[in-house]
Amino acid sequence: MENKNNHVVIMAGGVGSRFWPMSTPAKPKQFIDVLGCGRTLLQLTVDRLGDLVPKENVWVVTGETYAELVYEQLPEIPRDHVLREPCRRGTAPCICYAAWRIKKLNPKATMVVTPSDHLVTNTDEFRRVLKNGLQFAGETDAILTLGMKPTRADTGYGYIQADLTAASARAREIFRVDSFREKPNKAVAEEYISHNNFFWNAGIFIMSVSTTVNAFRIHEKETSDVFENMLPIYGTDKEQAAVNENFPKCRNISVDYAIMERADEIFVYPAQFGWSDLGTWGSLMEQSSRDIHANAVIGNEVRLYETSNCMIHTTDMKQVVIQGLDGYIVSEKDGRLLICRLSEEQRIGKMSE
Amino acid sequence: MENKNNHVVIMAGGVGSRFWPMSTPAKPKQFIDVLGCGRTLLQLTVDRLGDLVPKENVWVVTGETYAELVYEQLPEIPRDHVLREPCRRGTAPCICYAAWRIKKLNPKATMVVTPSDHLVTNTDEFRRVLKNGLQFAGETDAILTLGMKPTRADTGYGYIQADLTAASARAREIFRVDSFREKPNKAVAEEYISHNNFFWNAGIFIMSVSTTVNAFRIHEKETSDVFENMLPIYGTDKEQAAVNENFPKCRNISVDYAIMERADEIFVYPAQFGWSDLGTWGSLMEQSSRDIHANAVIGNEVRLYETSNCMIHTTDMKQVVIQGLDGYIVSEKDGRLLICRLSEEQRIGKMSE
Numbered sequence: 001m002e003n004k005n006n007h008v009v010i011m012a013g014g015v016g017s018r019f020w021p022m023s024t025p026a027k028p029k030q031f032i033d034v035l036g037c038g039r040t041l042l043q044l045t046v047d048r049l050g051d052l053v054p055k056e057n058v059w060v061v062t063g064e065t066y067a068e069l070v071y072e073q074l075p076e077i078p079r080d081h082v083l084r085e086p087c088r089r090g091t092a093p094c095i096c097y098a099a100w101r102i103k104k105l106n107p108k109a110t111m112v113v114t115p116s117d118h119l120v121t122n123t124d125e126f127r128r129v130l131k132n133g134l135q136f137a138g139e140t141d142a143i144l145t146l147g148m149k150p151t152r153a154d155t156g157y158g159y160i161q162a163d164l165t166a167a168s169a170r171a172r173e174i175f176r177v178d179s180f181r182e183k184p185n186k187a188v189a190e191e192y193i194s195h196n197n198f199f200w201n202a203g204i205f206i207m208s209v210s211t212t213v214n215a216f217r218i219h220e221k222e223t224s225d226v227f228e229n230m231l232p233i234y235g236t237d238k239e240q241a242a243v244n245e246n247f248p249k250c251r252n253i254s255v256d257y258a259i260m261e262r263a264d265e266i267f268v269y270p271a272q273f274g275w276s277d278l279g280t281w282g283s284l285m286e287q288s289s290r291d292i293h294a295n296a297v298i299g300n301e302v303r304l305y306e307t308s309n310c311m312i313h314t315t316d317m318k319q320v321v322i323q324g325l326d327g328y329i330v331s332e333k334d335g336r337l338l339i340c341r342l343s344e345e346q347r348i349g350k351m352s353e
Numbered sequence: 354m355e356n357k358n359n360h361v362v363i364m365a366g367g368v369g370s371r372f373w374p375m376s377t378p379a380k381p382k383q384f385i386d387v388l389g390c391g392r393t394l395l396q397l398t399v400d401r402l403g404d405l406v407p408k409e410n411v412w413v414v415t416g417e418t419y420a421e422l423v424y425e426q427l428p429e430i431p432r433d434h435v436l437r438e439p440c441r442r443g444t445a446p447c448i449c450y451a452a453w454r455i456k457k458l459n460p461k462a463t464m465v466v467t468p469s470d471h472l473v474t475n476t477d478e479f480r481r482v483l484k485n486g487l488q489f490a491g492e493t494d495a496i497l498t499l500g501m502k503p504t505r506a507d508t509g510y511g512y513i514q515a516d517l518t519a520a521s522a523r524a525r526e527i528f529r530v531d532s533f534r535e536k537p538n539k540a541v542a543e544e545y546i547s548h549n550n551f552f553w554n555a556g557i558f559i560m561s562v563s564t565t566v567n568a569f570r571i572h573e574k575e576t577s578d579v580f581e582n583m584l585p586i587y588g589t590d591k592e593q594a595a596v597n598e599n600f601p602k603c604r605n606i607s608v609d610y611a612i613m614e615r616a617d618e619i620f621v622y623p624a625q626f627g628w629s630d631l632g633t634w635g636s637l638m639e640q641s642s643r644d645i646h647a648n649a650v651i652g653n654e655v656r657l658y659e660t661s662n663c664m665i666h667t668t669d670m671k672q673v674v675i676q677g678l679d680g681y682i683v684s685e686k687d688g689r690l691l692i693c694r695l696s697e698e699q700r701i702g703k704m705s706e
Contacts, residue, residue, distance in 0.1 A: 021672070305704055318688035319374070321704050323697055328677070330692065335671035337685060339692065344658075344676055351658055351674045 012062040012116035021336030030117040036298035092258035093250035099212035100227040110138040121274025147199025153189035158201040365415040365469035374689030383470035389651035445611035446603035452565035453580040463491040474627025500552025506542035511554040638664040
């Protein structure tokens, strides 16, 4: 059921400091087998696409220093589909680059843009939503975002406010966006979820490459020019040198600010497919299976005594014995050890600096 | 000030299961830099002898499997002074072997027998005591034990009851032993230390080789015969094969039972030189320097937040962050991690099995 016009762009440039020591700048969380299932989050991101897109239509945008990790973990992806950013400039230049790059190959392409370090548990539903979304975006000039139906008043996500009136509905499941909202405080988050038209912004977008480059031309012209000017050398052996020279000129901005909050034809597809951004140890714990004492254990030969409500992630360790802990994160990776109360996990980045 | 008759026999065959994961059967605690000072306990045991005995008069008795570790850690000791036991038979056969072996070289030798995994903080006083003890044992047919002046009602040590009456005193500091006492319960330990004539048995003995072999001939004849029979081949290339064949015939018994509690001329030298047998994590903690929150930290790049009364031993780790622990042991070694309340440390051996 592959559609040759369907492409996927996986953004794999993140640094993941909140998951120290499992995730480090040298090997951030997308390159790690966070779930202890034998596949890294990046690999799972490709796996869950199934046959939705041909493998030769998968693209990964990542930092120069991570390219080898991508080649190694995704040998099935063409090497020249790993787009290498010489520096970090946020998601807007990343997506603009991919859109122009793909447009050169196929002006009729439609692309899913997705983070590389999220979790989806219901992959059938995920593929159904993406398939419908790709069709919708391919037939229109709309930019489609996926909105996750919220299950709690989470303050760690941005929210998308949808216009659920019938006049807005497209294809029955897709609605016009009223507004994007920053991460709220607790009270505001509770207000949001008391309505039924607020959704978590999953950072997954679907749009045709022509719609994408047009949106950049209108709303972020300088960035668009950078990548349009390189059109003749895409796919040649001059591409990387040109990107290395020109990419740093782009201003550092997220696609949300650059495009989503400015463009008109923005739609949201409310969905529910067991999504988590795995942004914190707590969210990983929530997604993991637990023992009868509510411990989530990812590791070998881990023995727990009088221990409950702990998140244990010690995949590199040969043997672990823990006695008498309640409500802690214990994680070891590559010679770095963290023991920290779950309630204090927001401090991990700072404590490990 | 070396005396060519002075020898030291270091017993290095122990397994140290209570210090898991730092200590494992493959590399027990005597072979480990427990204090994080750059020297293993075995090396410190040799270091603290200073010039009391010539290096060529140092002997190590250890298990066959640990011989390479000894060669590596004590390159200054003659290789044929590393006596290799083919199996574990307690301290009596170990000491009997060493005594016969040394007697063949020098019938006038006097030897200090010492464990390899203890700690001494006042090495000047330690050497003074040993020097006096060697002189006393060399001039008499006495067996001298060192008794540590107790600082608390410890239930983890055996006790030596001394006869402190003037009639018993030799060289002013040395007294006749009334009795050896097994590890007591708390009430008995408190009774012991309420008197001033009970001392901890440090397992350090001083006696001439002739006195030693005579004591074995009288009190443990079969063991003595095993080693006396091998006299002609000691120091030849047939020694190890003969030991491998005959050593297992010895019965498994400690020197305390075999000799100390049976012989007549047993003396004790009460002393105080900052001794600990480092038998538990708690005792290591007690001997370690502490930060202002009473944490003992042996490791690199260890950062503690809201953490107190913890024993941290993570010398293999590159970086450690601990938040919110009070009264725990945290230890990592060679891919094995322990987190355990100090109050539960007696369970470590069982929990790590």
